[in-house]
Amino acid sequence: MNEQTLLPPGFEDLNLYLDWALATESARSRKRLGSSMEEMQKFYDAMLPRVDDVMEHLGASALEAMQPAQQNLFNLCLSLSEVSFAVEVYGQPEVPNSMQELGEAERFVIVHD
Amino acid sequence: MIIDTTIGKRGLTDHYPELGTGPVSTEPFYSEAHYELEKQRLFRRTWLSIGRVEQVAEPGDYFVFDLAVADTSILVVRGEDNQIRGFHNMCSHRGNKLVWEEKGRSMAFPCRLHGWTYLTDGSLRSAPDENMFYDLDKTRCGLTPVNLEVHEGFIFINLQPEPDETLSEYLGEVGRRMHGFPFGKATVRYAYRAELRCNWKVSLDAFCEGYHVMFLHKKWGRDTFTTPGNPLCQFPYAGISGRHAVAAVTGNPDYKPRPAEAKIYEWATKLQQNNENNGSWLPPGVNPHDSPEFSFELMHLFPNYLVHLVEGTYFTHQFWPLSPDRTLWEGCTYYEPADNAAERFRQEHLHLLRRESWLEDTRAMESVQAMLKSGAKDEFIFHDHEMLLRHTYKTVMDYVKDNAVTS
Ligand code: FES
Ligand SMILES: [Fe+2]
Numbered sequence: 001m002n003e004q005t006l007l008p009p010g011f012e013d014l015n016l017y018l019d020w021a022l023a024t025e026s027a028r029s030r031k032r033l034g035s036s037m038e039e040m041q042k043f044y045d046a047m048l049p050r051v052d053d054v055m056e057h058l059g060a061s062a063l064e065a066m067q068p069a070q071q072n073l074f075n076l077c078l079s080l081s082e083v084s085f086a087v088e089v090y091g092q093p094e095v096p097n098s099m100q101e102l103g104e105a106e107r108f109v110i111v112h113d
Numbered sequence: 114m115i116i117d118t119t120i121g122k123r124g125l126t127d128h129y130p131e132l133g134t135g136p137v138s139t140e141p142f143y144s145e146a147h148y149e150l151e152k153q154r155l156f157r158r159t160w161l162s163i164g165r166v167e168q169v170a171e172p173g174d175y176f177v178f179d180l181a182v183a184d185t186s187i188l189v190v191r192g193e194d195n196q197i198r199g200f201h202n203m204c205s206h207r208g209n210k211l212v213w214e215e216k217g218r219s220m221a222f223p224c225r226l227h228g229w230t231y232l233t234d235g236s237l238r239s240a241p242d243e244n245m246f247y248d249l250d251k252t253r254c255g256l257t258p259v260n261l262e263v264h265e266g267f268i269f270i271n272l273q274p275e276p277d278e279t280l281s282e283y284l285g286e287v288g289r290r291m292h293g294f295p296f297g298k299a300t301v302r303y304a305y306r307a308e309l310r311c312n313w314k315v316s317l318d319a320f321c322e323g324y325h326v327m328f329l330h331k332k333w334g335r336d337t338f339t340t341p342g343n344p345l346c347q348f349p350y351a352g353i354s355g356r357h358a359v360a361a362v363t364g365n366p367d368y369k370p371r372p373a374e375a376k377i378y379e380w381a382t383k384l385q386q387n388n389e390n391n392g393s394w395l396p397p398g399v400n401p402h403d404s405p406e407f408s409f410e411l412m413h414l415f416p417n418y419l420v421h422l423v424e425g426t427y428f429t430h431q432f433w434p435l436s437p438d439r440t441l442w443e444g445c446t447y448y449e450p451a452d453n454a455a456e457r458f459r460q461e462h463l464h465l466l467r468r469e470s471w472l473e474d475t476r477a478m479e480s481v482q483a484m485l486k487s488g489a490k491d492e493f494i495f496h497d498h499e500m501l502l503r504h505t506y507k508t509v510m511d512y513v514k515d516n517a518v519t520s
Contacts, residue, residue, distance in 0.1 A: 059455035084373035098472035111304035
């Protein structure tokens with residue numbers, strides 16, 4: 001598979017952020033906790049202005065009907081929601097005053113993944 | 114059963130003189146002796162919610178629920194006859210834990226140790242080498258049943274040999290208040306779980322008051338759950354009925370979504386399907402004055418279950434004691450299945466919002482517990498709107514003293 005097929009045509013600019021195209025909430029949360037604010041800010045700044053285009057492209061599709069490339073694109077959206085808390089609210093990856101700050105993030109189990 | 118409050122004016126607790134207004138002892142929140150009494154006199158007597166009917170939708174569907182507080186494991190299974198039953202998950206031969214899987218579908222349950230095999234109604238179908246046993250009466254070797262009843266799709270069990278009261282008698286008025294909320298439509302569940310280093314009541318109490326919202330959740334929760342008229346998240350209404358209680362939590366209708374969530378909500382609304390038949394999920398008694406400042410109604414189903422009714426969704430907390438200072442907590446959000454990606458995106462954001470606040474709440478619970486045993490303070494002091502905590506305390510003590518009232 002060449003790089004161009006990892007995201008649907010027209011979204012090649014987001015290929016830079018494919019490491020955020022993660023399928024589970026646990027993976028997205030772990031990625032957030034392991035990233036610097038600079039990295040998250042870059043992803044956020046690239047992704048937020050593309051939400052309209054992404055939703056235009058796949059917002060109305062049923063989840064089961066998505067192609068792998070669309071699934072990747074949608075997972076980028078879910079990661080945007082994840083990083084938005086760090087970028088817009090806390091100014092740090094971890095939830096302040098949580099077990100994440102004690103390095104115990106894994107004690108908080110995401111059962112649905 | 115609802116008392117409308119006046120924000121900023123004390124007096125809610127005064128409607129329930131049996132609760133008193135004084136401080137309460139911290140001892141039941143860490144004492145080993147008290148915990149033993151709770152195990153024997155409380156958790157073995159009350160009805161306990163352990164799941165939803167959607168988990169056992171088809172004949173043969175089962176799940177296993179380990180109940181440390183009663184030193185047992187429960188097998189819940191929908192029989193071939195479509196009836197949902199509960200059993201102690203223990204083989205009749207020599208006591209092996211019968212089903213080890215958390216959930217699944219099966220019409221027969223063979224024991225791993227010597228192959229005794231049970232049917233979905235709990236009866237023993239076969240025992241290998243049967244003729245080598247002396248006077249084996251297979252009809253008396255079924256699984257040991259536990260009392261199981263269903264209310265609004267919630268599966269409850271009761272470990273008394275003969276329950277003092279039916280589930281609907283037990284839940285009383287608060288149980289009836291749930292009626293009309295379409296729990297059965299919200300079949301998609303997102304769950305978080307943690308083994309918390311605190312007493313189950315410390316954990317429960319933390320979710321039964323709004324006083325902490327302005328402080329612990331100051332980064333974002335206060336914008337969501339407080340208004341200029343109610344800056345300290347007092348309850349617009351609350352009420353107690355028997356062992357159970359409800360309280361309404363304020364929502365801020367002027368909340369300005371942040372940039373990412375603004376986009377998420379905008380697209381979910383724009384692409385929403387079945388717009389026309391999406392009537393209100395809230396029964397008429399919930400938010401009875403149709404206040405625009407309503408966020409959700411919290412229902413405490415004593416002892417250890419909180420159900421929160423929200424427009425279009427519901428969420429729950431449950432607290433399972435593991436020891437005097439350990440609790441298995443689970444927080445779940447339930448949605449209707451998303452029919453498109455935009456709605457799924459919105460649902461993701463909504464449960465992440467809850468997750469972020471629960472991450473703040475859970476650390477604070479452990480931080481309370483960490484100090485309790487010091488004995489430096491032997492009392493808690495309760496605010497008027499910490500009334501549900503006072504009510505839980507009294508109800509627990511009534512059970513432990515063995516003079517529990519019925520509804
Ligand atoms: S203990 Fe189950 S068959 Fe022996
Ligand atoms: Fe909280």
